[in-house]
Amino acid sequence: MKWLGGRQSDNVEDRRGVSGGKVALGGGVIGIIILLLNVFGGENGQTIGNVLEQMQGGQQTQTEAAAPLSEEDKQMGKFVRVMLGYNEDTWTKIFAQHGMTYEKPKLVLFKGAVNTACGGASSASGPFYCPGDRKVYMDLAFFEELKTKFGAEGGDFAIAYVIAHEIGHHIQTLLGTSAKMRQEQQGKSEAEANKLSVALELQADFYAGVWAHDNQQYLEAGDIEEALSAANAVGDDAIQSKMQGHVVPDSFTHGTSEQRMYWFKKGYKTGDINQGNTFDEIR
Incomplete structure (x- = not known):
């Protein structure tokens, strides 16, 4: 993606050179489960992941020492700032077109572990x-x-793509979609509640596609294929098949x-936020 010379957002908190405190060692099965639960920003998975991290951390931990950033780290930091800037420009414009004001979130880069308003998290997350502090957290x-x-x-x-997906969750918070979804989950069976979670995640994929549509001038050959490959790799069916040999x-x-590839592509092709009602699609 074309990004050199792009506007760098001022809303990135780079904590990669700061001590992360206690970090679970190894990973093993629990570490993999945490990663799969939380991949691409599922709020329900984040809660469960925090519990599993506490279980793992109680078994074996070490203190991560602060380390200076390499030149590659610094370059990646610049890339993330430009990507966040691209997202800010897109959503400021779209919100204005709909008579709204876009509230810019913070993006926190960390290594090892981080404390958030949603609890502690490690790289495995x-x-x-986190809707509690309206920040995106990433360990690259x-x-x-x-x-x-x-x-x-x-x-x-x-x-x-992942940054745009996480910003999609911020859009859902600003529009009240996340709060409405959690309210609708109350009293539902686990299967029905999970369907609502799926709709929330697919809508975030759709918003990522809308962002890509608005930034086509920066795209290079193969970019969309990279996004679709990532979406394909973290589909629930792909993960379950790989981890347990069958899907539920x-x-x-x-x-x-x-589904994840479909909704990203729909956002990318249409660029119209009004066509992303994933909740009606799953009912």
């Missing part, structure tokens, strides 16, 4: 959005995991690979 080491463990293609647009549709919380 994957990127996530996640993208190596996405490539090596889940078979996604590499490339900078996979990172851009009622347990899905993020959507199938096909």
Whole structure:
């Protein structure tokens, strides 16, 4: 993706050179479960992931020392700032077109572990959005995991897509969609509540596509394919098949690979936020 020379957002908190405190060692099965629960910002998974991290941390932890940022780290920090800037420009414009004011979120880069308004999290949590402080949290080491463990293609647009997806969750918070979804989950069976979670995640994928549509002037050959590869790799069916050899549709919380790719592509093709009512689609 074309980004050199782009406007860098002032809303990035780079904590990568700060001590992360207690970090769970190893990872093993619990670490993988945490990653799968939280990948791409599921709020329900984040809550469960925090509990599992506490279980793991109680078994074996170490203190992560602060380390200076490498030149590659610094370059990636600049890339993230530009991507956040692209998102700010897109959503400020779209909100204004609908008579609203866009509230810009913060994006926190960290290594190892981080404290948030939604609780403590480690790198195993994957990127996530915390509605409690309206911040996106990312450890960039996640993208190596996405490539090596889940078979996604590499490339900078996979990172851009994930950032746009997490900003999608911020859009849902600003529009009241997340709060309405949680209210609708009350009294529902687990399977029905999971369907609502799937709709929320697919809508965030759709918003990521809308963002890509608005930034076509910065796209390069292969960028959209990188996003679709990432979406395909983290579909619930793909993850369950890889981890347990079979799929349980009622347990899905993020959507199938096909659904995730479909809604990203729909956002990208239409660029129209009014066509992203994923909740009606799943009913």
